[in-house]
Ligand SMILES: Cc1ncc(C[n+]2csc(CCOP(=O)(O)OP(=O)(O)O)c2C)c(N)n1
């Protein structure tokens with residue numbers, strides 16, 4: 542399975558990744574805040590992820606790492 | 612596992628001070644990717660004047676100088692002339708470049724200075740609290756134009772990419788934006804081209820990036836991107852306004 546890792550402490554909850562990800566089941570905001578008070582995004586279900594990298598491209602913080610299962 | 616995307620190693624671990632969804636973050640990240648992919652880390656020298664990006668010297672493991680408000684092109688002129696082998700990047704906001712620093716950018720273009728300007732146009736003064744800039748749109752509400760920008764008092768927005776393209780010393784001028792993943796890739800290609808021309812010793816290379824300032828615009832980030840797509844781009848059309856490299860081929 543492909544892997545998306547979000548650096549929780551870097552996320553500022555802008556929601557660009559949620560908005561541009563072509564699948565709506567992978568990324569979600571967490572229920573608890575990070576040290577700076579943001580409900581950081583996390584990858585909750587990788588089943589549909591196509592490792593397109595769009596979430597990482599749009600993230601202003603560079604908080605997202607995408608790895609493709611080869 | 613193969614890596615599709617990883618934060619460039621040229622970044623430090625410093626927490627970026629930009630607001631959530633700020634275009635500066637995306638633009639900084641793309642410049643970091645280009646520096647890493649092209650092994651420019653030893654050659655790159657940033658000039659950061661005043662504006663929200665002034666702290667960016669702490670974000671990159673790359674040589675940097677902070678300049679007075681608007682004066683980055685004067686500092687970049689000195690660095691580039693003294694060390695022409697370096698990749699000199701003058702990274703300026705619209706308040707910085709078009710208000711306070713209009714003289715410096717114009718004369719750098721007139722002299723045909725050989726550095727690259729990355730001009731981040733968010734149509735507002737971000738750092739000081741969302742005041743009107745010369746680039747503010749007609750009718751746009753800011754803290755100093757609460758009834759909307761009015762022509763009779765403040766004239767029209769300034770289209771810098773077109774103006775700079777009209778100056779003979781400019782070699783390349785393009786306007787890009789960050790409102791979609793595709794446009795972020797186009798921005799990367801434009802900045803890469805500008806850097807390559809600079810490394811070939813060409814004249815002034817200028818990339819204007821139309822960029823969201825969710826805080827100054829008083830909008831949530833995704834809404835700010837939508838407003839940028841609907842309204843800002845019609846005042847600031849995207850495209851190449853000058854590319855002497857293409858004409859020479
Ligand atoms: C000589 C001088 N004049 C004015 C200021 C106040 N000042 C700080 S940032 C700024 C405007 C920044 O706006 P912009 O260049 O658009 O950058 P942004 O913060 O939007 O990225 C101003 C006027 C200053 N620091 N120095």
Ligand code: SF4
Pocket residue numbers: 545561562563564567568589590591592593594595596597607
């Ligand atoms: S890599 Fe593509 S599909 Fe996977 S989470 Fe990111 S944007 Fe969504």
Ligand code: SF4
Pocket residue numbers: 547551552553554555556557558559581582596599600601602603604605632
């Ligand atoms: S794009 Fe980045 S900063 Fe914005 S919500 Fe997603 S992970 Fe967080």
Ligand code: SF4
Pocket residue numbers: 628629630632633634635663733737738823824825826827
């Ligand atoms: S005020 Fe605007 S330009 Fe400055 S960091 Fe915040 S969003 Fe970015």
